[in-house]
Amino acid sequence: MNKRTKTIYACQECGAQAPKWTGQCPACGQWNTMAAAQAPSRPAGKAPWLDGDGAAVQELSAISTDASPRIPTAFAELDRVLGGGIVPGAMVLMAGDPGIGKSTLLLQASARLAAAGLRVLYASGEESAHQVKLRAKRLGVPGQGIFFLSETEVEVLLAHLDRLKPSLAVVDSVQTIYSQDTPSAMGSIAQVRECTRRLTAWAKATGVPILLAGHVTKDGTIAGPRTLEHMVDVVLSLEGDTLTPYRILRGVKNRFGSTNEVGVFQMGGAGLEEVPEPSLLFLSHDRQGVAGSVVVVSMEGTRPLLAEVQALTTHTVFPQPRRTGTGVDFGRLLLIWAWPWH
Numbered sequence: 658m659n660k661r662t663k664t665i666y667a668c669q670e671c672g673a674q675a676p677k678w679t680g681q682c683p684a685c686g687q688w689n690t691m692a693a694a695q696a697p698s699r700p701a702g703k704a705p706w707l708d709g710d711g712a713a714v715q716e717l718s719a720i721s722t723d724a725s726p727r728i729p730t731a732f733a734e735l736d737r738v739l740g741g742g743i744v745p746g747a748m749v750l751m752a753g754d755p756g757i758g759k760s761t762l763l764l765q766a767s768a769r770l771a772a773a774g775l776r777v778l779y780a781s782g783e784e785s786a787h788q789v790k791l792r793a794k795r796l797g798v799p800g801q802g803i804f805f806l807s808e809t810e811v812e813v814l815l816a817h818l819d820r821l822k823p824s825l826a827v828v829d830s831v832q833t834i835y836s837q838d839t840p841s842a843m844g845s846i847a848q849v850r851e852c853t854r855r856l857t858a859w860a861k862a863t864g865v866p867i868l869l870a871g872h873v874t875k876d877g878t879i880a881g882p883r884t885l886e887h888m889v890d891v892v893l894s895l896e897g898d899t900l901t902p903y904r905i906l907r908g909v910k911n912r913f914g915s916t917n918e919v920g921v922f923q924m925g926g927a928g929l930e931e932v933p934e935p936s937l938l939f940l941s942h943d944r945q946g947v948a949g950s951v952v953v954v955s956m957e958g959t960r961p962l963l964a965e966v967q968a969l970t971t972h973t974v975f976p977q978p979r980r981t982g983t984g985v986d987f988g989r990l991l992l993i994w995a996w997p998w999h
Contacts, residue, residue: 666691667846694839694847725864728825731769734922734931735762737958738893738906740914743825746864747913748857750831750885752871753895758904759870761928762895763827764789764798766868771802775824778817782809782833796928809843811836811852815859823865828856830870831885853888886910897924903938904929918958936963 666675669692673684681688727742736742743749753759760781767777781789786805793800804821808814811834818826828834832844834852841847853869860867869889886892890912897904906920921935932938940952940963949968954961966985973979982990 665694667694668692669846692841692845694841694845728770728775728866729773730766731773732762732766732920732931733933734906734920735766737918737960738908738911738920739891740911740918743866743868744890744913745866746860747866747891748853748860748869748889749866749891749893750869750871750889751893751895752873752909754873754899756899757895757897758922758924758929759895760784760829761792761796761924762906762922763829763868763870764793765796765928767803767825767827768793768796768798768800770825775802776821777803777825777827778806778821778823779803779827779829780806780808780814780817781829782807783830795926809834811855815855818859818863818865822863826860826865826867828867828869830872832872849885850888853885857888903932915958918960936961939964 666678667673668675668682668685668687669690671682671685671687673682675683675691678691678693680691682690725745727740727744729742730736730739739749751759751763760783764779767779771777779789784792784807786807789805790800793803804823806814806817808817814828814834831849831853835843835848836851836855839847839851856867856869859865871885886909889910891908892910894907894909895904896907902924904922904924906922908914908916908918910916921932921938922929923932924930949970951966953964953966955964956962980990980994981987
């Protein structure tokens with residue numbers, strides 16, 4: 658056993674590290690979440706701040722951005738949330754509930770980029786080549802320009818990336834890849850952080866953007882350490898009810914644009930379709946002569962959304978009437994009721 662190997666304990670919820678095991682995480686306060694992991698060691702005689710040859714020092718005024726424009730995805734709603742397209746070398750994390758349509762959106766975006774002449778590497782650790790081909794056939798994706806790789810080891814994935822030199826890489830999902838240098842289970846805190854770190858370093862060095870798919874836990878947070886959100890450049894959240902066809906794409910974090918924009922999609926037989934006028938979804942078609950209904954305007958970034966608010970009242974036999982609201986903030990609703998309209 659290597660004498661320089663050091664054992665640390667990392668929290669499975671927040672990713673905090675401690676030199677010894679404790680029953681309660683000192684950072685987030687959760688119980689029984691500390692798991693053993695081995696800290697990475699460096700070769701003897703090498704300074705801890707030297708990692709490879711390093712990058713050349715450049716003056717900020719001499720760095721040009723003209724040669725690296727944003728890459729449009731041909732998805733107007735996706736480009737709206739991204740701020741106009743994908744920035745070269747960016748790490749984009751797309752999170753969402755299982756079955757919400759993350760893989761479908763990533764495959765459709767890959768197909769549109771491949772149709773524009775770009776080379777895309779689609780790596781999946783959850784599905785086989787046959788399964789992805791069946792979904793591509795259902796979505797009407799021909800597959801030219803998309804190179805599929807079924808791999809879960811990050812070292813092999815990086816070797817294929819260096820060999821293929823794609824214009825875009827998709828990893829589905831980050832919880833299914835692992836590193837041989839990190840002795841812990843797949844999907845653990847240490848594995849997710851180390852694999853994301855290696856992919857981020859490769860993307861920054863080559864200028865090739867990487868799209869990561871991430872799972873969401875029961876409480877709505879991204880599975881894995883919370884520090885994963887700080888390691889990537891963009892965090893997108895695909896939300897919606899699996900019983901309805903509508904999906905909303907929100908920007909949780911974006912180092913290159915605003916997080917106020919939202920994209921609206923509709924799940925159909927041919928995959929996710931864009932909804933250019935989402936206000937039509939929130940308005941009833943026949944509003945003439947309807948009492949207790951009003952249309953309000955809400956701004957989501959640069960897009961105005963029209964929504965219909967309906968009120969319903971009925972007589973009660975209780976001394977204190979019961980008031981409730983659906984889809985609106987209940988505190989604001991109480992303020993409206995308390996206003997002395999009379």
